[in-house]
Amino acid sequence: MTAAIQVEQLAHRYGQRFIYQDLSFSVPEGKVVALLGKNGVGKTTLIRLLMGFLRPSAGQCQVLGEPSHALSPRTRARIGLLFEGHLAYDFMTIAQIERFYRPFYRRWRRELYYDLVDRLGLSPDHKIGDMSCGQRSQVVLGLIFAQDPDLMILDDYSMGLDAGYRRLFLDYLRRFLDEGGKTVFVTSHVVQDMESLVDEVIFLQRGGAVKQLPLADFRRQFRCFGFQVEGDAPPQADGLIENVDLHGREPVLYSFAAPERLAAHLATHWPQVRLGDEQALTLEDAFIGLTGKY
Amino acid sequence: MLAAVCLKEWLKVRWVWLGLLALHLGMLLYLFIAIRHQFRVEHSEMIWYWAFELRRLLYEPIQYLPLVTGVLIAAAQFGPEMLGGRFRLSLHLPLRGDLLVWSWVAFGALMGAVLALLDALALYWIIGRWFPHEAAVSAVRTALPWLLGGWVGYFGATLALLEPAAPRRLVYLGLSAALLALLFQHRGYQEYDQVLPVLVGIALLFIPAVILPAHRYRHRS
Secondary structure, three states: OOEEEEEEEEEEEEEEEEEEEEEEEEEOOOOEEEEOOOOOOOHHHHHHHHHHHOOOOOOEEEEEOOEEOOHHHHHHHOOEEEEEOOOOOOOOOOHHHHHHHHHHOOOOOHHHHHHHHHOOOOOOOHHHHHHHHHHHHHHHHHHHHHHOOOOOEEOOOOOOOOOOHHHHHHHHHHHHHHOOEEEEEEEEHHHHHHHHOEEEHHHHOOOOEEEEEEHHHHHHHHHEEEEOOOOOOOOOOOEEEEEEEOOOOOEEEEEEOOOEEEEEHHHOOOOEEEEEEEEEHOOOOOOEHHHHHO | OOOHHHHHHHHHHHHHHHHHHHHHHHHHHHHHHHHHHHHHOHHHHHHHHHHHOOOOOOHHHHHOOOHHHHHHHHHHHHHHHHHHHHHHHHHHEEEEEHHHHHHHHHHHHHHHHHHHHHHHHHHHHHHHHHHHHHHHHHHHHHHHHHHHHHHHHHHHHHHHHHOOOOHHHHHHHHHHHHHHHHHHOOOOOOOOOOHHHHHHHHHOOOHOOOHHHHHHHHOOO
8 A cells, every 4th residue: 555644764853852863654545544642742843844844854754755845736736734723814704715725726626615614604705714713624624625635634623623613523524534535644632533533543752752553453452451569669661561650549551462461471570560450441541541641 | 826816915915005005195195285385385486496406305205105015015915924824824835835925926016016106107297287397207216216115125024024034034124124225315306317227136136035035934944
């Protein structure tokens, strides 16, 4: 399967501070892939690199086969970008913004834009600057749909949206994706939304470590167990144990290993630890379990 | 695509431009009334003496009008682009970045040129009502550096607004201010006739220069 986005040995730094030094991953064509990570791990920087607004310090960052910082106009026409905060030309009206974008895109699908925007029940003369964040998100999504892009890069679509508009955004996005042939690279702070949207997840961690896997595999393999410690030396993350959380009422540890293997590992390396029951995880729990609370 | 670019630029500048049109018309009307008043309260010989012996410019009130116009048009065009990083929206359009920026400044310069042309024609007409044809032509030629000041003001403000790095912004503003200072030195008629082609040549360098900040905005590292 060819990759819509291919990142190889990417390095980027601000001044002397490296955000990543050897970041590699790919987004296969036709898949919906979420980039998840805690604040400050470099998600926004990565999105800016992919959108071509930053030049990487080293390594390769290819989008639809071209270097992301030198995309040709033809390739840009195939990429729909959603900027953080649903950025749009506030001084335009609903009708003006559609009239503005239309001539730039050969595959423009006007009906998709108005299908979405008409549901707002606003006049075509309504100014975008006078809309709520939720209303603006639908206008922006409608413009991306109308563009009929092969690849969508959606940077924190949930920012500023209440639960209703967030759900609406995802409903329309899913319906659009049902047409097939679209690749989506998405970031969001609302991890639970990803459950019904994405095929794969990429966890970006501080220092640029990445873990990419199908969402179904993550949900099936990543586990949480309670534990008890004899003495005051709790276990620590060690490769098999991904993370240990001592902040809750009951201490828990997280691992991709099966219970038997984990129990054997504990018996060998952390004999003071008694493994408890496996605990059910939501996607958000699992995300926090993998990336930590701090 | 060009029509779409013009639509967007017009939506941004229309109210500022219409306000400036009203300001220009008001200033030209004021100039007309002021000169008419001079001729009503003074002898013609005295005004002739002021104008051509003492070399007093009767139309000085409009001296800085083109400069203010250029700066305001640039602010109206590029202020909304830079607010919240909306410039990124434009840079993602499937169009070459340099062509896009040139089409923007072509539109802005054209809007300024319409007002400059209005000023020049009105000045010619107002001066021509009371003075000979030669004096009316001389008035327009005397005002040419002021009109060029509008161009410099427009491009200087554009460069400063598009530039992402603050130190470079100051450099652009400093260079523009230095060029403007050269354009507003005169104390009489047609003193720039000889040097104006050189100053126009320098001012034309703004056209390629405006690509630089847009390029730097896109390819920050």
